[in-house]
Amino acid sequence: MIRVDPHKCDGCGICVYDCGADVFRFTNKKDKVFPFGNKYCVNCFLCELVCPEDAIEVVLRPKKKKAAAAAGATGSGDA
Amino acid sequence: MSDSIPTTDCDVLIIGGGLAACMAALEASKRNMEVVLVDKGRLGRSGSSPTSGGVPQAAFAHADPRDSKDMHFRDTIVGGDFIPNQKIVRAIVDEVTDRVIELEEMGLHFKKTPDGKQFYQEKRLGSSYARSCPPVGGSVGMLGYLRKEVFNREVQVRQWTMVTKLLRRNGRVTGAFGLNVQKGTYEAFRARAVVLAAGSAIAIQKYTSANFLTTGDAYVAAFDIGAPLANLEFLEFTLIPAPGGEAISMAGLSPFTSKGGRFFNALNERFLERYDPERLEGTTRAILVGATYKEMLEGRGPVYLDPSYIPDEKWDDEIQFEYTPKLGKAGVNPRSDRFEWVPALHTFLGGLDINERCEVAGVEGLYASGESATGTHGSNRLSGNAIASAFALGARSGKYAAIYGADAEMGEVDPGELSAEVARIESFKRDDGLDPTELHEEIKDIAWESTGVVRNERGLTAGVERFREIRNEKVPRLKADDLRGLIKSLECANLSWVGEMVAACALERKESRGQHTRDDYPERDDKNCLNWIAVEKDGDRVKAVVKPIPFGEGDLKP
Numbered sequence: 245m246i247r248v249d250p251h252k253c254d255g256c257g258i259c260v261y262d263c264g265a266d267v268f269r270f271t272n273k274k275d276k277v278f279p280f281g282n283k284y285c286v287n288c289f290l291c292e293l294v295c296p297e298d299a300i301e302v303v304l305r306p307k308k309k310k311a312a313a314a315a316g317a318t319g320s321g322d323a
Numbered sequence: 324m325s326d327s328i329p330t331t332d333c334d335v336l337i338i339g340g341g342l343a344a345c346m347a348a349l350e351a352s353k354r355n356m357e358v359v360l361v362d363k364g365r366l367g368r369s370g371s372s373p374t375s376g377g378v379p380q381a382a383f384a385h386a387d388p389r390d391s392k393d394m395h396f397r398d399t400i401v402g403g404d405f406i407p408n409q410k411i412v413r414a415i416v417d418e419v420t421d422r423v424i425e426l427e428e429m430g431l432h433f434k435k436t437p438d439g440k441q442f443y444q445e446k447r448l449g450s451s452y453a454r455s456c457p458p459v460g461g462s463v464g465m466l467g468y469l470r471k472e473v474f475n476r477e478v479q480v481r482q483w484t485m486v487t488k489l490l491r492r493n494g495r496v497t498g499a500f501g502l503n504v505q506k507g508t509y510e511a512f513r514a515r516a517v518v519l520a521a522g523s524a525i526a527i528q529k530y531t532s533a534n535f536l537t538t539g540d541a542y543v544a545a546f547d548i549g550a551p552l553a554n555l556e557f558l559e560f561t562l563i564p565a566p567g568g569e570a571i572s573m574a575g576l577s578p579f580t581s582k583g584g585r586f587f588n589a590l591n592e593r594f595l596e597r598y599d600p601e602r603l604e605g606t607t608r609a610i611l612v613g614a615t616y617k618e619m620l621e622g623r624g625p626v627y628l629d630p631s632y633i634p635d636e637k638w639d640d641e642i643q644f645e646y647t648p649k650l651g652k653a654g655v656n657p658r659s660d661r662f663e664w665v666p667a668l669h670t671f672l673g674g675l676d677i678n679e680r681c682e683v684a685g686v687e688g689l690y691a692s693g694e695s696a697t698g699t700h701g702s703n704r705l706s707g708n709a710i711a712s713a714f715a716l717g718a719r720s721g722k723y724a725a726i727y728g729a730d731a732e733m734g735e736v737d738p739g740e741l742s743a744e745v746a747r748i749e750s751f752k753r754d755d756g757l758d759p760t761e762l763h764e765e766i767k768d769i770a771w772e773s774t775g776v777v778r779n780e781r782g783l784t785a786g787v788e789r790f791r792e793i794r795n796e797k798v799p800r801l802k803a804d805d806l807r808g809l810i811k812s813l814e815c816a817n818l819s820w821v822g823e824m825v826a827a828c829a830l831e832r833k834e835s836r837g838q839h840t841r842d843d844y845p846e847r848d849d850k851n852c853l854n855w856i857a858v859e860k861d862g863d864r865v866k867a868v869v870k871p872i873p874f875g876e877g878d879l880k881p
Contacts, residue, residue: 257505258365260807261364261483261504261505261807261810262364262365262368262536263534263535264526264534264535264536264537264538265534265535266760266763266807266811269807281760284760284764286530286531286534286535286570286572287569287570287571287572287573287649288374288531288533288534288535288572288573289374289571289572289573289649290368290373290374290534290536293368293373293463294364294365294368302649302652303652304566304567304569304571304652304653304654305567305569305653
């Protein structure tokens with residue numbers, strides 16, 4: 245999931261053109277962008293890299309973090 | 324209409340903005356050539372390079388004196404199941420060490436041993452000895468450095484310009500036609516020589532380790548002017564982290580496995596003991612991905628990597644710099660937590676058929692390198708060889724294009740051809756129709772179902788048909804009511820071609836070899852299938868044809 249900080253974004257649109265997953269759109273006033281197509285995001289972090297204003301953040305939502313960690317806790321005995 | 328299209332003249336035109344393109348630009352600009360570099364995205368952030376890790380294999384034999392260039396060569400050929408063009412591989416292994424030293428002298432640093440005298444080298448997937456040389460700052464740092472160098476060398480850079488067509492006259496490439504993806508303006512380029520280093524078509528698959536910027540633009544532009552493409556059935560899959568089930572598009576498998584991370588399945592078995600008991604995590608990528616896929620298919624998934632086995636002395640800034648921030652966002656501590664990995668598309672091993680001078684067969688003045696070219700890896704790529712190839716072949720393509728361009732005449736451009744291309748692009752513009760982003764999703768679904776990790780005849784035949792249907796029936800109905808929609812529509816058209824090429828090649832290869840796995844032909848068949856499969860344009864279809872591997876005298880054979 246992408247979060248765009250509207251206070252930092254200056255609407256340069258670099259992310260709009262660079263994102264291959266088509267996540268970003270300009271607002272109606274064309275002065276900012278917002279993550280319109282969040283469902284297409286593949287977490288490649290390219291937008292974070294290209295944003296000159298540091299306004300974009302990729303937010304990951306760990307769904308089963310506890311389960312994964314639990315498997316790890318039981319799993320190092322066979323070393 | 325074409326009178327109004329601005330035309331830029333140059334000696335060498337470089338298309339692409341990743342590692343290979345940067346290397347080509349630096350090399351060509353050394354030779355007093357006027358160089359123009361055209362990139363669809365931001366230079367140094369394009370293609371697969373920023374998510375690659377940026378680690379080349381170079382046989383310095385610093386970490387292990389048994390290593391040599393011959394060993395690197397042998398590992399590549401055997402790892403690629405004898406499919407590579409061995410002259411190209413020889414050129415890469417011979418030159419990559421020089422390129423690493425050259426970059427080091429330019430100020431781009433690679434990791435050293437604690438005494439600072441030798442390169443720090445690690446053993447990666449598929450290699451016999453420790454041979455990889457991680458750069459300081461990872462791929463992003465390396466690309467940032469090369470980007471600055473390209474600008475310093477007075478290379479004219481056109482960022483955010485998508486090349487939609489290569490121009491050809493009398494069997495020779497004469498330039499390219501570009502569309503600015505930010506402004507929607509057109510620009511034509513006339514050149515004496517053209518280097519194609521614009522990556523592959525990563526956006527074709529649903530799960531990928533790289534971003535979606537490469538959409539087969541280079542392949543389709545070259546295919547359109549009759550350049551030969553081959554080996555496209557070999558899509559290289561890798562594993563990407565998916566902590567908590569949410570996949571993160573990044574490379575990073577090799578740093579974890581080479582340092583000692585171990586894979587477990589959901590039953591807490593080290594499942595690689597069943598697939599490659601000798602090498603375990605040091606196995607080839609093809610075996611690792613195949614094994615993971617099988618474990619998941621047979622209900623023993625998901626597959627976890629346990630990084631806590633990595634000894635403290637091997638835990639270094641490479642993982643910390645590149646991967647810890649991303650994994651940290653998913654709530655994973657990559658030093659101690661187990662997390663899931665899933666198969667995803669990593670690289671295209673196929674592409675333009677080039678020779679060891681990077682010349683594309685049959686089209687004079689056209690050069691290719693990086694992921695756009697084939698013959699470098701065969702059916703399975705050793706970890707670190709993509710960067711080695713981008714270094715060595717990228718520089719070679721720039722060098723030989725400059726040598727050719729020094730004597731060649733300026734290419735002529737036919738104004739009729741330009742207006743025809745403008746008309747083709749304009750024909751996508753309409754206010755209602757199918758959403759190109761939704762069509763891209765559909766293309767990805769078809770590609771994953773038909774040409775995913777495991778293929779079979781039924782799926783591939785259906786894939787070929789469905790890609791044709793998309794191109795003929797859905798692409799002409801796409802809605803391009805703004806510039807973003809127009810670019811996406813052009814990309815969907817390209818992807819539908821590439822999808823059909825991949826499926827057609829995979830259908831023709833009736834065996835399992837390296838990264839190409841078919842459940843109806845599970846064995847490798849050296850007797851009947853030791854060849855290349857090329858694609859040709861047959862009207863509005865793709866035709867797959869069998870070609871002999873360009874074996875030379877004294878080449879390694881199975």
